[in-house]
Structures are given as C-alpha cells and as structure tokens.
Amino acid sequence: MDNEKNHPIDPQKWLDYLEGNLPEEERRRLEAEIAQSDFLKEAMEGLEPLKGKEDLREIDRQLSSHLHKQLAQRNRKKNRRSATVQLWMIVALLVILLFIFLGYYLYTHS
Template sequence: MSDDLKNILNNSNKDIDNQKLMDYLSQQLSKQDTHELEKMMAEDDFINDAVEGLAEFDNVKKLPLSVEQLNRELQKQIAKKKDRREKRKIKDQPWVYFTIILLLILTIVCYVIIKKRMDHQRLPQKPASTQQLKTE
C-alpha cells in the first residue's frame, strides 16, 4: 500500500496504526488483529468513525485525492478565520494612541476651564463703590 494511504490519520492517533486500518478495510488482517481492532473500535468512537468513514469510499485509489482536497479546504478555512481575526484586532498604530491621549488631555483641560468659570460665577462680587464707602 502506498505511503500516502498510510498517512490518512496523519499520526494523530497513536492507538492505531494506519497500515493496520487500511489492511482491515481491505480484509487483509489476521483474525486476531481484526478482533483487536474491532475491540478498539468499540471502545473509541474516533476509531469507529474513522473506519466507518473510510469504508464509505468506493475506490481506495481516490482516497489520497480526497484527503488532499480535504486538507486544502481545511487550510483555506483556517486562513479565512485567521484573516478575520487579524482584521478585528486593533493594529499597533501609534497615531491611534496619540489621538486617544490627545482627546483625554483636551477633555481634562475643558473640564478644568469649565470648573473655574463655574466657581468664579458662584462667588459674590462686591461692587467697588460699597467697598470705598466702608473704608472711609
């Protein structure tokens, strides 16, 4: 069997040998190995799903092409999600930080100016003529 077919699971599951899986599907395993693999399938849903999915293929020769196509589609989806995530991030742009700091400073300055004017208006102002009369 070709090396491409052996990499169906990409060594993601250490419990099962890819060659053993392919031999099981082509019914080339011994009875003992078949029983052992079926026992593993009963215990692990992932292995069971993998065997069922691979058994659905009519032609084993088309399997590497399907795997390659699935990998390409997966890479496209991952790239799209990564691009979307990058677009949502705030880029490290110094003008954004400068603008934020400038707005904060302007807000604080406006607050201080308004506060001083309000305090100045609240203070009672004495007319100049009354002040002169009291001192005389």
C-alpha cells in the first residue's frame, strides 16, 4: 500500500541499484521500500528496460537540463510580472501624489 509521503530519490543510489553496484543491505532496504510503494514500483518498471549505464546517465542529464530550463523560464516570467507590478505601483503613487499636490495648490490659492 502506498502511503502519501514524498519519495526522495537519490539519483546515484538508483543508478547503483540498477547497475547492481549497491551493497546488499542497502539493496534489500531499497527493495523493501519499493515493495511498499506503488509509485516506486511503477518507477522501477519504467526503468527496467534501461539497463545500460550510459542510457540512464543520458536520461538523467536530459531531465536535469529540461528541468533547469523550465525553472529558468518560470523565474524570468515571474521577474517580468514583478517588474510590471512595481511599475504600475509607482505610476499609481505618482498619480495620487499629483492629485494631493493639485488639491493643496487649489485649496491654498482659491
């Protein structure tokens, strides 16, 4: 039965497991964790065809690269939105100050 917690995955640990380089005790612990989690079972089923070390490392590299690009793009959009909001706040503040000074001027010179 899969509990609802996140499954932190150490990429090197998974690569070592799939390549058969994980120490026996750690391998058993990982297999027990996999047996208790539907998410991890499905992940392992998806990784089984990729037994080659280079295939796994290339996929890891591609996924990391794609994730970094997405995060950078999201941060650029967020920064642009933030700058736009700041610009509008400054414009609104200047308009309010203009009305205050105009009101003061009209009040004192009438």
